Amino acid sequence: MxxxxxxxxxxxxxxxxxxxxxxxxxxxxxxxxxxxxxxxxxxxxxxxxxxxxxxxxxxxxxxxxxxxxxxxxxxxxxxxxxxxxxxxxxxxxxxxxxxxxxxLPASYSVNESNMTVTATSSFNGGDLEDLLVEQGWTLGHSPQSLYRSTVGGWLATLATGQFSSLYGGIEDLVVGYDVILATGEKMSLKANPRAAMGPDLRQVFLGSEGTLGVITSVTLKIFRLPPAEALMTYSVPTVKAGLDLMREISASNIKPFLVRFYDTEEAKHAMGDTSFSTPVLFLGSRGLPEMVDAEQGALNSIATRFGAEALGPEGVQGWMGRRYDFSTVENLLATKGGFGETIEIAHNWDTIHELWGALKQALGPLSDEVLSHFSHIYDQGTSMYMILLSQTENDEVAVERLREIWKTTMEVCIEYGAELSHHHGGGLARSPYSRRSIGEAHLILQKMKTALDPNGILNPGKLGL
CATH class of the missing domain: 3.30.43.10 (Uridine Diphospho-n-acetylenolpyruvylglucosamine Reductase, domain 2)
Known part of the structure; x- marks a missing residue:
């Protein structure tokens, strides 16, 4: 050193x-x-x-x-x-x-006319959401780490929330922000409501993981609290049927705020029922009462066409009540030799089922349980979580197993041409695979790094830099 x-x-x-x-x-x-x-x-x-x-x-x-x-x-x-x-x-x-x-001191201000909130980057996301809810607003951004993350961190990591199917990811929610460059200059970047004066320069620092600048203040969209909400749980015959069902929802241009689909192994956890024997789909609608009723009717029509059976709202309600709970993984990590890991990726509709099967097979020998769910749907595809829960003889073995799990997952995803991360970002875990994942476009990232951080001081060793 x-x-x-x-x-x-x-x-x-x-x-x-x-x-x-x-x-x-x-x-x-x-x-x-x-x-x-x-x-x-x-x-x-x-x-x-x-x-x-x-x-x-x-x-x-x-x-x-x-x-x-x-x-x-x-x-x-x-x-x-x-x-x-x-x-x-x-x-x-x-x-x-x-x-x-x-x-850094946390402060915020709401512009109700423009439906935005401006907050210092250090503001705890959950605290900000709670303050907005008291005033009749919501960020629409709800990552599992909501109460453990900051507003600036959401931008730096290109975060997304559990309700992104309606509200979008942070790239859709950010209006503008202030950033201090490595060389000390402070910049304000904005496009409100939209600007066509050259490239959208806000995109430069989103997901840059602190390698290009330090974000200090953020302006985000806010939304009125919805007057109505409806939830429904569906059993689904197979993973393939569930993925086809999700694709049809997207293709039909329906925008439920919640779309989460679990394979059978994770459905047992999601439903809190070890005897549950099929994949399960959680759907939720928000908005004006008439819109919610119509959307729920359309969703039910699509679901039944793919062999799904409505089970009532209770399954989704249970998940909504514990969606910020990390205890399963945390408790396992606290035990000698125990580990839990969550790795999220994204892929297109035409190959996501095949990739799911390949990862289940490749990771099966490395963990006691290999669970999977799909969420954050798009016209072209969806994200997919692989969740691994296991107990080994000691922590040294757990460390080596975790390293092998990451290597295996990344190599399989590269083989299938999948995106290596949907919203957790690169960090140390994915940096060794960044250039293979980004491909020729990595040269653009390198050139931006050289221009904005000529001495290479900011967060070296991330994103393949």
Whole structure:
């Protein structure tokens, strides 16, 4: 590891001692996120991704000061907020500075006329949603990590929520944002309601995982709370029938806020019933009462054409009540030798069923349970989760098994031409496969990196950079 002592002293002199830490416990704590592999390494007291100094930014000027010093001394900077990433995005690969922006003062303002909210990037997503709900609004963005993630993190990781079939992903919800470049300039990027003055430059930093700049403030769309909502659970004869059913919903241009389809193995968990013996589909509609009734009728007509049977709303209602619950994976990770992993990918309708079968077969020998569900539907395809739950003899074996699971999954997905991530991003988990996944277009990313971060200080080792 390089000696960054001169930079650390300058950081102390500029920011003050209270914001700069080289204490081992701070460096070790900031070397892990929520990636199950990192959780296991932490339990083994292994910390391969430590920085050299941990900075707590409490005002925007701290960010520009850190970047100026980092550029002067050629020190890597890895930005970190609540670290709910499950792929190692906020973890340093070359030491240097860990810049924690989660303590920046949280503020927000609502523009009811334009139906937008502007919030500092450090704002906890769940807290912001709760404040908006009190005023009759919703973000429409509802990732499982809603209460563990920040608004800025959603943009940096190109996040999407469980209700994206209606509201869209973060790329559809963002109106504008402020970003500080690696070289210190602050930029405001916007297109409200739409702008055709050249390329949409907002897209440059979405999903860039802190490699191109530091997002400081975000303006998002908001939506009136729906006056009506209806839920329905369907048993479905086969996975193929369920995928065809989902495709038909998309092709029919119906926009339910909830579309989630579980294979038989995960249906047992989703329904809380180990005797459940078919795949299961959750559908939900929101909006004006007349629209909800009509949409539910149309959805039921499509579902029955594909052999689905309505079971009532209870299955979906149960899931809605526990959709932020991580305990199954977390409890398993806390046991000696236990692990749980969730890997999401995306693929086209014409090959997603074949890919599902190939992954189930390839991952079967590596885990006690291999579960799968499909959600976030599009005209061209859908995302797919592979969820692995297992118990091994010790944590060392669990670590090696997790590494093998990731390698196996990525190689199978590349073979089938699938997208390696739908919304969890690249991070450390997928960076080794980035160039093969992005292909020739990776050259564009490299050129942007060189132009926007000429000293290569921001989050090196991610996205194949």
């Amino acid at each position: 390089l000696n960054y002592q001169n930079a650390i002293e300058e950081l102390r002199n500029t920011l003050g001692e209270e914001k700069v830490s080289t204490r081992l416990n701070d460096l070790e704590a900031s070397s892990h996120d929520t990636w199950p592999l990192m959780t296991k390494l932490n339990l083994l007291d292994q910390h391969p991704n430590k920085g050299d100094v941990y900075i707590t930014a409490i005002e925007e000027s701290d960010i520009t000061s850190v970047l100026a010093i980092a550029n002067e001394h050629k020190v890597p900077v890895t930005v970190r907020a609540l670290a709910s990433s499950v792929t190692g995005q906020p973890l340093p690969t070359k030491g240097g500075i860990v810049l924690d922006v989660s303590e």
